[in-house]
Amino acid sequence: MxxxxxxxxxxxxxxxxxxxxxxxxxxxxxxxxxxxxxxxxxxxxxxxxxxxxxxxxxxxxxxxxxxxxxxxxxxxxxxxxxxxxxxxxxxxxxxxxxxxxxxxSAPPTELTWALILGLTKNLIAENQSFQSGGPWQSTVCSDLSGKTLGLLGLGKIGTTMAQIGRAFGMNVLAWSQNLTPERAEAAGAQFAATKEQLLSQSDIVSIHLILSERTQHLIGETELKSMKKTAYLINTSRASIVDQDMLVKALHNHWIAGAGVDVFDVEPLPDSHPLRSTPNLLATPHLGYVxxxxxxxxxxxxxxxxxxxxxxxxxxxxxx
Missing domain, CATH: 3.40.50.720 (NAD(P)-binding Rossmann-like Domain)
Incomplete structure (x- = not known):
């Protein structure tokens, strides 16, 4: 048969x-x-x-x-x-x-850096201006060298992220529920004693955790408000680690400078979803493994x- x-x-x-x-x-x-x-x-x-x-x-x-x-x-x-x-x-x-x-793990790592660079270098706005005949150099981009990269999660992808961050001349902080100072040091990162310390000190926060009961909505209103107003949040891990409603609110109210997102609670994302029209958001349709x-x-x-x-x-x- x-x-x-x-x-x-x-x-x-x-x-x-x-x-x-x-x-x-x-x-x-x-x-x-x-x-x-x-x-x-x-x-x-x-x-x-x-x-x-x-x-x-x-x-x-x-x-x-x-x-x-x-x-x-x-x-x-x-x-x-x-x-x-x-x-x-x-x-x-x-x-x-x-x-x-x-x-x-290489594709999601590479995409994470594409989102970071796209946001900090204003690539979308500058490309659109270039193609439409707009102003020549309309923005001033952010530098990575000397800034702090905060990693939520220091597994295989997080460890590679730390290596690349250091190559850019960044300071690297790391935190997760089970991370130890020794493990952070071995991966080339500084150990953040608390999640709050990492969020408040980082210029870019990148999430590399597995979704579980402990990490569901790990980043909500309190956490987003604790970040620098000039900071960026990157999520190429799982959408529900971040409270999606609060992320939309944070971007509309400029609690943070912007976000790069590759994962969503519902995929494909409906055309009417609020994230489709949220400002200061660089989003890709879950390309991290594609x-x-x-x-x-x-x-x-x-x-x-x-x-x-x-x-x-x-x-x-x-x-x-």
């Missing part, structure tokens, strides 16, 4: 070019879905006959309510080795194997996962 495989949220319609799917063409029919499902009901209706589904990160959540409507599903693959939008325990109870893929190398790794590993599953020896399995 031939199996059916759905590749979801293939926005750029390139997944079928990122791996050699002919390796399974004798046993599996593969279909790409470039358009995001508007609702869980639509997803259930479209996917009910599929045994294999490949997810792109958290673009389409697979909670128990959706999984329960997919009785044929046997293999669920997510890009990356972590996906908080999958109810893995429920999937296991249904006999569904859940697997992941490798991913690189790169040629990452996509090739995602889909080639997804193909390997399918082949291993067909042979009865699943690889890169995820569990609770």
């Amino acid at each position: 031939r199996l059916r495989c759905a590749i979801l949220d293939d926005y750029q319609n390139i997944a079928l070019n990122m791996a050699d799917w002919t390796k399974i063409s004798d046993r599996v029919d593969v279909k790409s879905f470039p358009t995001h499902f508007a609702s869980e009901a639509e997803a259930a209706a479209e996917l009910g006959d599929y045994e294999i589904i490949i997810l792109m990160r958290e673009r389409t959540p697979f909670r128990a309510s959706l999984l329960s409507q997919l009785p044929k599903l046997k293999l669920l693959i997510t890009t990356g080795m972590r996906n908080a939008s999958i109810d893995i325990k429920y999937a296991e109870g249904m006999g569904i194997t859940v697997c992941g893929t490798a991913s690189s 790169s040629q190398n990452n996509y090739q790794t995602y889909y080639q590993h997804a193909l390997e996962n399918i082949l291993a599953f067909l042979e009865g020896s699943p690889v890169r399995k995820l569990s609770v």
Whole structure:
């Protein structure tokens, strides 16, 4: 019996070019879905006959309510080795194997610096002025050298951020709930004893934390007001670490100089969402992991996962 495989949220319609799917063409029919499902009901209706589904990160959540409507599903693959939008325990109870893929931390790190440089160098405003025949040099950009980069989180990405910050001649502060002075020093950063110390002393605050109960709305009204009015907030991690309503309010009321954001509570972001018209915001549509190398790794590993599953020896399995 031939199996059916759905590749979801293939926005750029390139997944079928990122791996050699002919390796399974004798046993599996593969279909790409470039358009995001508007609702869980639509997803259930479209996917009910599929045994294999490949997810792109958290673009389409697979909670128990959706999984329960997919009785044929046997293999669920997510890009990356972590996906908080999958109810893995429920999937296991249904006999569904859940697997992941490798991913690189380089793309989100690079995008973070693109946002920092875009904001501090006024690149969008100056480019728009240049293209429209506006004033030649209409702004004065901010310097990075000598300024303080505050890192909320000092894992793999945070450590690389610290290295790059020092290369720009910046002072680097770091804080997280579990960070120690020794760990901060080893990563080339100064240890901030409290979150408040980091926020009040930093010229740029960049978030590199995992979303959890402890980090949900870690940055709210009090924290935003404690930052320098000349400071910038960068979030390429998870949207809910920052209270989105308070971020909109902070930017409208100039509590901070600006923000660079690549993650949102709802994706794709509705056209009417307040962030679409918020001033002093440089926003990108969750591009932090969208790169040629990452996509090739995602889909080639997804193909390997399918082949291993067909042979009865699943690889890169995820569990609770």
